[in-house]
Structure formats: structure tokens, C-alpha cells
Amino acid sequence: MSGRSVDEHLAAVTPAKRRRDAETLLAMMARVTGEEPTMWATIVAFGSYHYRYASGREGDAPAAGFAPRKAATTIYLADGVDTYAAELARLGPHSTGVGCLYIKDLEAVDLDVLEQIVAASYARVTEGTFGERARDGGADA
Template sequence: MEPTGGDLDAFLEKVAPARRRDDARRLVALFREATGEDPVLWGSIVGFGSYHYRYASGREGDGPAAAFAPRRQASTVYLSDGVGAHEEDLARLGPHTTGVGCLYLKDLAQIDLDVLARIVRRSHAALTAGVFGDRARDA
């Protein structure tokens, strides 16, 4: 995966519905503050910083160290270190659903944004500490 660049404001302007667009703008500010990184588009993903991974199989590559995608149904927050690493914080976050490495947020107004910022900060720190070799499903 590689950053594609592009105009973030133009990308955000096209996000629908309007509530998801507003959430995306709030998430940009939250991620920027939590990571100290500027946003960069990786296709339809808004990424902050990058990390290198290397799996035991020998496969390796790069990905955004912290990222989210504004999708129609929910804002998707990518936690490449796995949601299991954040169980205690997730219990205090507010209404959400999860996948192995994804956090789905349907209504940012119901989320504890301080808890979300802590999750993003911890995930970003884990991924940027060096070569990250675990898959989210194995973490």
C-alpha cells in the first residue's frame, strides 16, 4: 500500500452523507493531534504517518500508522495492531462495532473522543516503534 496523495479537502467534500463528512473532519483533527502527523490520502483512506511491517512468511510492506475511512455506513478506524490491544478502552468508548483490525463508528457524537484519541495514540505508537511483524488477527 502506498500513499496516493491528493487534495484532502476535495476528498472530504465528496463524503456522503453530510453527517459522515462532518465526522470525517472531526476525525482529521483528532488523529492529527493524537499522532502529531499530517493527513495523507492512501486511496480512500486518510492516513497519518506510516509504518513498515514484516511477517514471518517474509511478506513485507508499508501502511498508514493511524488511519480512518469515512464510509457511508460508518467511519472505519483502522487498528493494525488489532482491536484486542485496546479492549479496556473500547469498553469505555461508547457505541461501536469491531472487526479484527477495524473499529466502526456510526455516530461520533455518542463516542468518548478522549478515549478514541487514546486508542489512536497507543496504536500509532505501537506501529511506529519499529518493524511491526504481527497481523492484527494474530496480535
């Protein structure tokens, strides 16, 4: 967690386009998750889930979240971007990492598709068993 408020964090985001996108994501993720946003370091987070590695290491992570960065906004998908290949094909301009979706301009993507992805990911990671399957060599690793 961070000592900085979400509003303080977003007020400092540059460039202005990234701040605009952050405000849009803030409203959308709050609506989709039903959670109040909190800061986890530089991530605007909505809810959390508990994970456990096969090694026994465990912890908590945001169930949904984003980080407005200068180069692009990062949207975190704890269940992995591969889960959403069909949706991502319809999303619009983006790039991906294993669990991250990078968007340079939210106005260039289909927000309905993005909302479907965020809602499905949040539901999946908060279902109760995801954290035990995730990242431990299970089906969702």
C-alpha cells in the first residue's frame, strides 16, 4: 500500500492524455469491481486476492488495477493476457506482457471490450480458488 491517495497520485500523472485515461479507468474499474480504489505502490488497485506459489510463498495482490505510466497505461490482468486472446483481437491498438495490457490511448480502443476483459479477470481472480491455482504450475500458471 502507498501513503499517497488515489486522487493525489492521479493529479500528478503526465502527460494530460494519460491522466484523462486514468480518470476513465478509475470510473470503469470502480463500477465493474464494486471496489473502492486504493494505492499499491504506483498501482491504482481494486480489491485483492491471495496467491500461493508451489514453493509455499504466498501473499496478496490487486484483483484489478492499472498504472498510468508516461509511455502507456498498464492494465494488470492477474489471470494472464492469453486468457483474453479473442477479446484482445477486437480491442484496438495495444501491446501485452504476460499479465499486463499496455494502452497508449484509451480513446483508440473499444471500451466495451476492455470493460468485458476487466470484469472477467476480476471475477476469475476473486472466485476463491484462483489464488491457489495461479502461479503454482496449475492450469492457470
